[in-house]
Amino acid sequence: MERKKVVVIGAGVVGASIVRVLSQYNELDVYLLEKNVDAGMGVSKANTAIIHPGHEDDPKKCPLRAKLCVRGNRLWHQWVKELGIPAKFPGELMIAIEEDDLKVAEHYLELAQKNGVPGVRLVDNEELRKLEPNVNPNVAGALWAPTAGVMDSPMAAPALVENAVANGVRFFPETEVQGIKIENGEVKGVKTNKGFIEADIIINAAGLYSDKISKMAGIDYFTVHPRKGEYYVFDDDATPKVTRILHQTPTPVTKGVYVITEMHDGLMIGPTAEDLPEDAKEDTSTTKEGLDFVWEWAQKLVKELPPKNKVIRTFAGLRPEPPDGRWIIEAYDDPWGFINAAGIRSPGFTSAPAIAYYIVEELIQKKLDIKLTKKSHWNPYRRAYWFKDLPPEKQNELIKQDPAYGNVVCMCREITEGEIVNVITRMKSMGVKIITLDGIKMRTGAMAGTCQGSYCRIRIARIIARETGIPLWEVSFRGKGTEYGIGDVKVLLRGNGGDKNAE
Amino acid sequence: MQNDYDVVVIGGGPAGLAAAIRARELGLRVLLLENRETLGGIPLQCIHPGFGLHYFKEDLTGTEFIYRFIYKFLDMEIEHYTGAHVVSIEPFSDLEKRLRVVTSKGVLDITTTTVIYTTGARERHLFEIGITGHRPAGVYTAGEAQTMMDIDGIMPGKEIVIVGSGDVGLIMARRFALEGAHVKAVIEIMSYPGGLTRNVVQCLQDFGIPLYLSHAVTRIEGTTKVEKVILTKVDENLRPVPGTEKEIECDTVVIAAGLVPYLKVLERAGVIIDPATKGPVVNEHLETSIPGIFVAGNALVINDLVDYVVEQGELAAESAYLYIQNKGIPTKKWRKLVKGRNIRLIVPHYLSGDNDVIIYARVQKPEENVKLHFPEINKEIKLPFVKPAEMIRIKLRKEDITKAKDKITMEVVLNE
Ligand SMILES: Cc1cc2nc3c(=O)[nH]c(=O)nc-3n(C[C@H](O)[C@H](O)[C@H](O)COP(=O)(O)OP(=O)(O)OC[C@H]3O[C@@H](n4cnc5c(N)ncnc54)[C@H](O)[C@@H]3O)c2cc1C
Ligand SMILES: Cc1cc2nc3c(=O)[nH]c(=O)nc-3n(C[C@H](O)[C@H](O)[C@H](O)COP(=O)(O)OP(=O)(O)OC[C@H]3O[C@@H](n4cnc5c(N)ncnc54)[C@H](O)[C@@H]3O)c2cc1C
Numbered sequence: 001m002e003r004k005k006v007v008v009i010g011a012g013v014v015g016a017s018i019v020r021v022l023s024q025y026n027e028l029d030v031y032l033l034e035k036n037v038d039a040g041m042g043v044s045k046a047n048t049a050i051i052h053p054g055h056e057d058d059p060k061k062c063p064l065r066a067k068l069c070v071r072g073n074r075l076w077h078q079w080v081k082e083l084g085i086p087a088k089f090p091g092e093l094m095i096a097i098e099e100d101d102l103k104v105a106e107h108y109l110e111l112a113q114k115n116g117v118p119g120v121r122l123v124d125n126e127e128l129r130k131l132e133p134n135v136n137p138n139v140a141g142a143l144w145a146p147t148a149g150v151m152d153s154p155m156a157a158p159a160l161v162e163n164a165v166a167n168g169v170r171f172f173p174e175t176e177v178q179g180i181k182i183e184n185g186e187v188k189g190v191k192t193n194k195g196f197i198e199a200d201i202i203i204n205a206a207g208l209y210s211d212k213i214s215k216m217a218g219i220d221y222f223t224v225h226p227r228k229g230e231y232y233v234f235d236d237d238a239t240p241k242v243t244r245i246l247h248q249t250p251t252p253v254t255k256g257v258y259v260i261t262e263m264h265d266g267l268m269i270g271p272t273a274e275d276l277p278e279d280a281k282e283d284t285s286t287t288k289e290g291l292d293f294v295w296e297w298a299q300k301l302v303k304e305l306p307p308k309n310k311v312i313r314t315f316a317g318l319r320p321e322p323p324d325g326r327w328i329i330e331a332y333d334d335p336w337g338f339i340n341a342a343g344i345r346s347p348g349f350t351s352a353p354a355i356a357y358y359i360v361e362e363l364i365q366k367k368l369d370i371k372l373t374k375k376s377h378w379n380p381y382r383r384a385y386w387f388k389d390l391p392p393e394k395q396n397e398l399i400k401q402d403p404a405y406g407n408v409v410c411m412c413r414e415i416t417e418g419e420i421v422n423v424i425t426r427m428k429s430m431g432v433k434i435i436t437l438d439g440i441k442m443r444t445g446a447m448a449g450t451c452q453g454s455y456c457r458i459r460i461a462r463i464i465a466r467e468t469g470i471p472l473w474e475v476s477f478r479g480k481g482t483e484y485g486i487g488d489v490k491v492l493l494r495g496n497g498g499d500k501n502a503e
Numbered sequence: 504m505q506n507d508y509d510v511v512v513i514g515g516g517p518a519g520l521a522a523a524i525r526a527r528e529l530g531l532r533v534l535l536l537e538n539r540e541t542l543g544g545i546p547l548q549c550i551h552p553g554f555g556l557h558y559f560k561e562d563l564t565g566t567e568f569i570y571r572f573i574y575k576f577l578d579m580e581i582e583h584y585t586g587a588h589v590v591s592i593e594p595f596s597d598l599e600k601r602l603r604v605v606t607s608k609g610v611l612d613i614t615t616t617t618v619i620y621t622t623g624a625r626e627r628h629l630f631e632i633g634i635t636g637h638r639p640a641g642v643y644t645a646g647e648a649q650t651m652m653d654i655d656g657i658m659p660g661k662e663i664v665i666v667g668s669g670d671v672g673l674i675m676a677r678r679f680a681l682e683g684a685h686v687k688a689v690i691e692i693m694s695y696p697g698g699l700t701r702n703v704v705q706c707l708q709d710f711g712i713p714l715y716l717s718h719a720v721t722r723i724e725g726t727t728k729v730e731k732v733i734l735t736k737v738d739e740n741l742r743p744v745p746g747t748e749k750e751i752e753c754d755t756v757v758i759a760a761g762l763v764p765y766l767k768v769l770e771r772a773g774v775i776i777d778p779a780t781k782g783p784v785v786n787e788h789l790e791t792s793i794p795g796i797f798v799a800g801n802a803l804v805i806n807d808l809v810d811y812v813v814e815q816g817e818l819a820a821e822s823a824y825l826y827i828q829n830k831g832i833p834t835k836k837w838r839k840l841v842k843g844r845n846i847r848l849i850v851p852h853y854l855s856g857d858n859d860v861i862i863y864a865r866v867q868k869p870e871e872n873v874k875l876h877f878p879e880i881n882k883e884i885k886l887p888f889v890k891p892a893e894m895i896r897i898k899l900r901k902e903d904i905t906k907a908k909d910k911i912t913m914e915v916v917l918n919e
Contacts, residue, residue, distance in 0.1 A: 282726045286635040406607035408588030452628045454644040473657040482640035485657040492683030
């Protein structure tokens, strides 16, 4: 059987899910290219992290989205367990604030029936208040979708890639695709800053930049523009919290915002939806206007919000918006071998596993007619544990093996030195060359609690410096240009310093 | 069955060390737990003078000051763990507290009669002071920057903007200037500097560092590394004045926006918190709402002077002793200390009248030629000025306290 070389561009949740599924087959050599220093540093790191039930997409308008979201939801139930990604499935309430909004809710009930979403039904005010005691008691009712979940989304792409690499995928961070070579109507490979990489199949999962990659393959009928979403996150001890995922029935004017309790137990509210120009693909800045909007709309859903001084973070993410919101998931006859998974906006997180199966089953095997057989020895598991969740006997066992597990470095989130060293080892073995503070944050949640790293960031930077043999100041947040410091403390007085960063 | 210890001190900064030393002097069985790898707390990283003027009647650097305590503590061979993290405190009964502690020797379950909580404070960060914009590399809290420079010997950046003009912000401005950085501005939202006048002169004016009063940083720009900050003027209500935006280019932003007592574990145990101090509600023995749990130092109230911190630590140890002798703080008629005009916060919250008590307080706004007035007990103390940056420390005599029936108000009034 002839082997095929597959290059996947972009290690977001979409690309990472794709390589994980591709790693299940015997005939494929899979290369995952990512321009950042690590997986999951793009769109996939800043979002609402909801595993949607799949009743918000109209199968007439967006058939693929409707289908893949429902299937993706089912797949995540299994994937989060296999990969050790913290997740929960508390269900979702689409709240009808006024009586009139119940009609809108009914419309989504119909979509739920059409899309085959289990368990969705309307609940009246009384039942609603039982399902969610902290809901604003004056609302009319809600649409209840019990299959909705929340996960620790920043952890997802790194976990997926780690598992894929354990199954033979090769991960190349700091590798930016700059061109695609096509000959006789077939893809031949990609040009990158690190040189040329041959390929029989190229899959574009470049998120916000998927229009640019597609253009490199000559497919330029669409653009992807950023749509910003801003959030507030509260401290884990801020009350009131919510049990369910809350949002309001969409209106022509706004979809409102979500109120959830995220995986680290903090209330989170947002996002906004602000369309930005096509070239603003790095503008993840928050704005006063955006945050005010979030506050105003979140208030309508709950009895009250925690006080503002319990906010520990504000942030924004950018949705990769394709024209009309329609995902572009296609294989082409010309150039043969090029596959788009482009413009994957919400619910892209939910759907990523299903997108991956769709690409392998429908596009690679059927459309491109490539015969694939499943490996007999594929390993679905990535072992992960959180020290603080273990029973004391297990904690003691770990400490006995390695006393670093007895050193709590991040006090807000109770993350130990042992876990950080373990994560660094995992990062190295999956192919990450530059171990960054953000990489550790995404995988452990350290530095993201009450004090936002003001206490523990330096301690974690010291561990990275020690484990990777670089000077402390060279440890970076996310790679080149984001170093922790500019040199030793006398660097400016010597007169030659500080320029390293300015290059 | 006897508890493992009479007193467990949580936190090995100046408050904790002073408490442990005093408790041992009183003959108690003491254990001290410190989360960091080293004892000493914040003063370890303070290489500037200004420590110990009251306690030692000497002007010491933070490091010199704290080493006096560390050496004494080690000489007394007081049992302690560094790298220890208290996960939970369970107030099983008034005479038994159960602690779970993670250490490199294993997970310890410890029982003790009393706890002295001296975990210090955490720094307020970017997201708590309403700054929007990007989240690039190059934003530090003052304490983090100080640790980088004076514990680890690395330089955060070269073009610096400092947010907040409290003593911490002022001292860090000078610290950066001394290492050859260009400190472009210290920005203060209030109309007056947050720190001591002495520090404004010695840390800013002597180095030509501009101070922007009544200005707030509203935004940080820069997608990978800090490129600039946007600031605006604010009005009397601290609201931004439209049209007054200004940019300052820089590569580093240092947030020196104040401290908050760090009480996660204690809050989970159920102590009642005073929203004004953000520390626990305490009586004159520095006992919290959970009998046998005492608190001192920045975990109680944010102090400007380490001398007061040490004083509180020692008092907490004496209180633990009293508690152990009497199997509890004897029941008293407690008089509540109440905030009056221009008082922002005050500790302790309850007074018995059996002891002279040191009161710590902060005002809301600066005023000159004033007196502290206690209407219920007919007492007045004249002061040339009061300002929020300077904690007021005064002693109330027990004879005065007993004059009040159930509350004593403290207010600032203008001298006629
Ligand atoms: C505010 C917001 C809220 C959301 N909420 C939800 C939700 O609750 N539930 C849900 O299901 N979905 C949600 N989404 C959608 C979801 O986050 C996205 O659909 C998903 O993360 C997109 O993943 P991706 O892999 O396509 O993109 P990305 O994660 O951006 O990955 C693309 C990767 O490609 C890399 N890349 C780009 N160009 C190149 C190049 N030339 N060479 C090499 N690498 C390159 C990038 O660096 C990046 O790492 C939300 C999105 C946002 C922004
Ligand atoms: C920049 C700066 C300049 C200053 N300048 C002066 C000055 O000139 N003069 C002056 O008098 N004062 C000054 N101070 C103030 C002085 O440093 C503080 O008031 C004092 O350090 C407070 O002592 P503390 O023991 O309460 O807290 P800290 O010194 O903060 O010590 C608390 C200790 O508890 C530990 N800890 C925290 N949580 C836990 C836990 N859960 N388990 C175990 N251990 C824990 C911490 O690691 C730390 O070691 C300055 C402070 C700063 C930041």
